[in-house]
Every structure is written in C-alpha cells, then in structure tokens.
Amino acid sequence: MQISDILSFSLRAATANRSRTLLMLLAMTIGVSSVVVLISLGDSARRYVIGEFAALGTNLLVVLPGRSETTGGPPPLLGETPRDLTLNDAMALSRTATVRRIAPIIAGSAPVSVGHLEREMLVIGGTSELFEIRHLSLSQGSFLPPGDSTKAQAVCVIGMTGRQELFGRQPALGQWLRIGDRRFRVIGVLASSTVSLGEDLGEMVIIPVAAAQSLFNTSSLFRILVEATSPEGMEQTRQFILETIRDRHEGEDDVTVITQDAVLTTFDRIFKALTLSVAGIAAISLVVAGIMIMNVMLVAVSNRRAEIGLLKALGASRRQILTLFLTESTLLSLTGAGIGLILALFGMRLAAFLFPQFPLQLAPWASAIALAVALITGIIFGLLPARQAAELEPALALARR
Numbered sequence: 185m186q187i188s189d190i191l192s193f194s195l196r197a198a199t200a201n202r203s204r205t206l207l208m209l210l211a212m213t214i215g216v217s218s219v220v221v222l223i224s225l226g227d228s229a230r231r232y233v234i235g236e237f238a239a240l241g242t243n244l245l246v247v248l249p250g251r252s253e254t255t256g257g258p259p260p261l262l263g264e265t266p267r268d269l270t271l272n273d274a275m276a277l278s279r280t281a282t283v284r285r286i287a288p289i290i291a292g293s294a295p296v297s298v299g300h301l302e303r304e305m306l307v308i309g310g311t312s313e314l315f316e317i318r319h320l321s322l323s324q325g326s327f328l329p330p331g332d333s334t335k336a337q338a339v340c341v342i343g344m345t346g347r348q349e350l351f352g353r354q355p356a357l358g359q360w361l362r363i364g365d366r367r368f369r370v371i372g373v374l375a376s377s378t379v380s381l382g383e384d385l386g387e388m389v390i391i392p393v394a395a396a397q398s399l400f401n402t403s404s405l406f407r408i409l410v411e412a413t414s415p416e417g418m419e420q421t422r423q424f425i426l427e428t429i430r431d432r433h434e435g436e437d438d439v440t441v442i443t444q445d446a447v448l449t450t451f452d453r454i455f456k457a458l459t460l461s462v463a464g465i466a467a468i469s470l471v472v473a474g475i476m477i478m479n480v481m482l483v484a485v486s487n488r489r490a491e492i493g494l495l496k497a498l499g500a501s502r503r504q505i506l507t508l509f510l511t512e513s514t515l516l517s518l519t520g521a522g523i524g525l526i527l528a529l530f531g532m533r534l535a536a537f538l539f540p541q542f543p544l545q546l547a548p549w550a551s552a553i554a555l556a557v558a559l560i561t562g563i564i565f566g567l568l569p570a571r572q573a574a575e576l577e578p579a580l581a582l583a584r585r
Contacts, residue, residue: 205516211473212520212562213527216554219463220528223550225535226459232543234452243284243415244317246442247277247408247425267433268404271333271393276432277410280424282417287314287409288333290396294364296389298350305346306388307363309396317411320385325357325372328392336394341372345386363389364399418443463553473520474565510563517562521555528554 249269274288290309295302312330314320320327327341340361347356347370356370374385397403412421422441429439529546536544 208476208516209520209523211476212517212558213524215473216521216524216558217527217531220525220546220550220554221531222462223459223553224532224545224547226455226462227547228542228544230452230455230459233455235543243412243418245410245412245418245422245425247410248440248442249404250438250440267436267438269408269439270403270405273429273432274405274408276428277408277425282413282421282424283410284413285313285317285411287311287317288393289406289409290393290400291406292400294399296346296350297362301350303346303349307396307399308388308390309393310390311393317409321375323373323375327372328390334394336398337392338368338395339371339392340368341374341390342370343374343386343388344376346389347373363391366399474561478565510567514559514562517558521558525551525554
C-alpha cells in the first residue's frame, strides 16, 4: 500500500462522518489556540517589561539610599536611612573614567497652577544629563540648561498632558507657572504623554535639582542615576560607587546599587517561568482533546469492523491497518492545530487592536510548540484505537463480532 493510498483512505474515512470529524477538530482547535495565545501573551508581557526597563537608559545603575541587607527588605524609597544621599555624593561619583553621566533626582508631588487652573503633578528635580540618561525627547523648546547643579534656576520642562490641561491652546514656552509657592518659567515641553514603568511622563514637571531641594525643603536625593561608559564597565562602576559612598559616609554601607542588567535578567526569568506555567495549564486542554480523539476513534473502530475485516481479507497486514488509523488521527490533529493557529493569530491581532499600547504579537516559537504537541497528542491517543483495529480477526470483523 503506497503513501498516496494511505492518505486517500484516511481522508475519506475522516470525512465520512462529518459530525465526528468536526467534534475532534473543535477539541484540537480550542486546545492549540489556547496554548498559542497564552504563550504569546506571556512572551509579549516579558518583552514589554524588558522594553520598559531598556527605555530607562543603557548601561544604567541606580543608587538608592538605604541598604537592603540591613533592613531585611527592599531599600526604602522615601523613608529614613542612616545617611541621606546628597548632591555632593552625586558629584563625587563622576570622578572615574567608567562613568559617562550622573543624574541626581528628587521626586515629589505638588500642585501646579496657571492662573485659576491647578493640577496635582509629579515634580522631578534633575539636571541636564537626565535628558540623555532617560532618553527623553522634546516637542518644543529645550531641556534644563547645563551648568552648576547647585544653582536653583526658576525654569521647568512640562509634560504634554500638563501642558494641555494648564495652557490649553495657548503657547506654553516662555510662560510662567506656579509649583507650590514658587514660580517657574516653561522652557520646554516633553514630546508625548507616554507611560514608563507606571510613570506618566505627561503628568510630570522637571525642574533643576537645587530648585526641587528648596521647593520640598530637603537636601536628600530620591536616587542617583549613573550611566556607565560600557556594559563591560558596569561591575567596576558599581564597586566604585559603593567604595565612594562608603568613604563619604564614614565607612557605612548605607546605599543599594541596582544594575539594569540584573533587573532585566530577573524579570526575564520570572516571565519565562510564568509563561511556561501558563502554557502547561493550557496544554491540559490538548490532553483533553487527545482523550476525545481516542474515544471517538474507538467508537469509529467499532462502527467500521466490517470495513476492517474486508481490508484484512484482501490482504492488508496488521501494520498497514495500524498505519491507516494512526494517519487518520494525525491528519485530524494537524488540521485542528492549523485551524487553532489561525484562530490564535486573529485573536492576538484583535487584542493588539484593542490594546495598542502593548506590543502584543504571536510568539514565533509558540506555533512550533503547539504543532509538535498536537502531532504527539494525535499519535499517542490514536495508538490504542489503531492497535485495536489492527488486532481484529478478519472473519469475526466481517461478521461484526
């Protein structure tokens, strides 16, 4: 019996009972589409989070006040620490060839008003180097001027959302606004109201770090962003930061240095584990589909006893009967998998249309995994019916016994 004869026989047998075939195709389609969609969602979430961290800057180290090892938990963001981080600490970190840029940051919330309009906004105190470290872009004007970071110049850069809410159709450049009880002149507008790690840049006002110290009546920095000159110099820069702060803080290790690569690696591991876990749960539906194929094929063997008996009487071997039934179950599994892939593709495109802010797309390796699992499922669960058909005696099968 040639391959073309086996395929032709299997196709005719599969289409002879349409309700049975549709039932098996539906089960396999649902199983494959659910596996592909869930794997793709997990992979898209991983790429989104990694992209958000990568957008923060390249070769980035974040210096936080407080030592996580001494408190048994994460470093405090605005809480009490043994010693505050200061502007002098930040300036001291630039005294090495492995550091390209330093951006001391103060963060707080304050009412921002123009005339009778007022809006609560995030106020960031920074320097001109924050623009390059955070890869920001402007739609109008310029960023904070370079120079002495200890000078509290009354200038600011406003986010797009704040600019629209406070100034409306009026030009914002050169205008004055009030932050708390102090006045600042707008010299720039950020390019777009995007969200980075949950932080809406459109709802942000950036002022010189010295002006933020005066506004919030504090000398303590929220954090220090350090950009290394190269990925190879990250560890050397990290050690330099720890040693410099230790020398300045009388031997106390009271800061935590987080490297961008470490954060990315951690999130990558977490999301890969979550994706595999979700895919494993979804794969249960493929097992259910395989059991359904096996049960339906067993019923088909009972209904086709006379056909099997005739094939054996005409000289078909046990191996050929086994091959015929395995081919039929495999074809049904692959057809259902193909339909499931198409359904998953449309589902991901619909999700991408409904949620354009997330990079949702079909994971390239999800399709290969789903097809492989569907093929294995079809073969494994089609093996028992095929063996049962192959072991029938010709005379008893023709007599339907």
